[in-house]
Amino acid sequence: MERKTHLYDCHVKAAGKIVPFAGYLLPVQYETGVITEHMAVRGSAGLFDVSHMGEVLLKGKDALKNVQLLVTNDCGQMYDGQVKYSPMCNENGGVVDDLLVYQKSPEEFLIVINAANRFKDVEWMEAHLVGEVEFTDISDDISQLALQGPRSKEILCKLTQEDKLPVKYYSFREDVDVAGIRCLVSKTGYTGEDGYELYCKNDDAVKLWQVLLDAGNYDIENNNKKPDVKEDYVLIPCGLGARDTLRLEAAMPLYGHEMNDDISPLETGLGFAVKLTKENFIGKAGIVSRGEPKIARVGLNITGRGIAREACPVYVDNKQIGTTTSGTHCPYLGRPIAMALVDKEHSALGTLVEVDVRGRRIAAEVVTLPFYKREK
């Protein structure tokens, strides 16, 4: 039985097409459709309900020590209010999950985890706690909204004082008053655009959803832009479909696709978030013993006719060299793209490959990641 986020009724009211995802009933898209939602985020702004994400707190004298043991990135020199991305590995160096570490203080960290991995992660973390630390799974108490796109700041500034908002990418502020709602606001996201993620109490979620859409000139009553607005849209609700195409264009990995319990972070191009110089962390020995990665994550530009999805075999000269991990038609680029894990020797840019799409071989080329990068 799937659970509903506190915004479920808002999604139904906004004509969201509801699907089960990671144990929740969430909108894959609204009436606007994936392409419009995707383009809204690239050109203006989109609002996502990401309340399914899990949140845990690590608190106490040894909080930092625990974070350092659990994750592969180095959180030792973080400032209060900083966010850091990191994989969390098992002993063999496979990825248990990838997550965001929020440092409230060296003695208090908020960790945001994938919904699909929540119970696995909680069990894993609790089993590996050391010293004086209090671990709490607060996922069920928190709702999360992602406001993404170049006009996010303008929209949010209608509801709060600009100087209360986080400025730097991957930083956050606590106790931000957004139209009277107390939020933790981070400058983070999963779309490749500027934007914010807002965490609030469940009881405030509906109001936050409504005031944000209203500030973005979206008419909640009629599921349309407000009649006096000249532009096509300013802010629209966006579903899981657009979330996936946006992150794929930005080449952001998704757990269960580009990584899993068997794949090491180095093998999937996340070496930037693995600090082997760190004294110790779970999985360090496993990663080291694997040696130089024999596979690599690559971007594929599909040049033949067709759309490669996940789990399509990738060939060079009739020899399978890997498998796609994600793939779709990308709205902003207007063409099909995919990510794949392939043998390192065939991972060079410009390598010509074939992808088997339901029995049909279509041509593709290894290209630079990300597929899309916002202009700064």
Added chain:
Amino acid sequence: MKEFLFSKSHEWAQFSNATTAKVGISDYAQKQLGDLVFVNLPEVGDEVVAGEEFGDVESVKAVSSVYSPVTGTVKAINEELLDHPELINSDAYEAWFIEVEEITDQSDLLSEKEYNELNA
């Protein structure tokens, strides 16, 4: 205008005479599928069989098979759809996929009224 007949798998057939028909997908189907971005069609001269897959359509999210409501030979394909699959979303009844001739058999097809009741 010739009437549209529907299969339970959401394709339509519009006969221009007893053995020739155009085939497409219903408006209900395109709404369910969402924004379409790719269409895969057979070639002229290929045989299609009632109830069997003859091509597919892909939305951003997923691929779906398209089944032929009739048995016959492909007389023409709508090449415009190959470059502009979004035409299916804008008008599913204008956006025919294939034209089939020498039709010898057909699925159990529903009238528009029956089809709409099925999806109501």
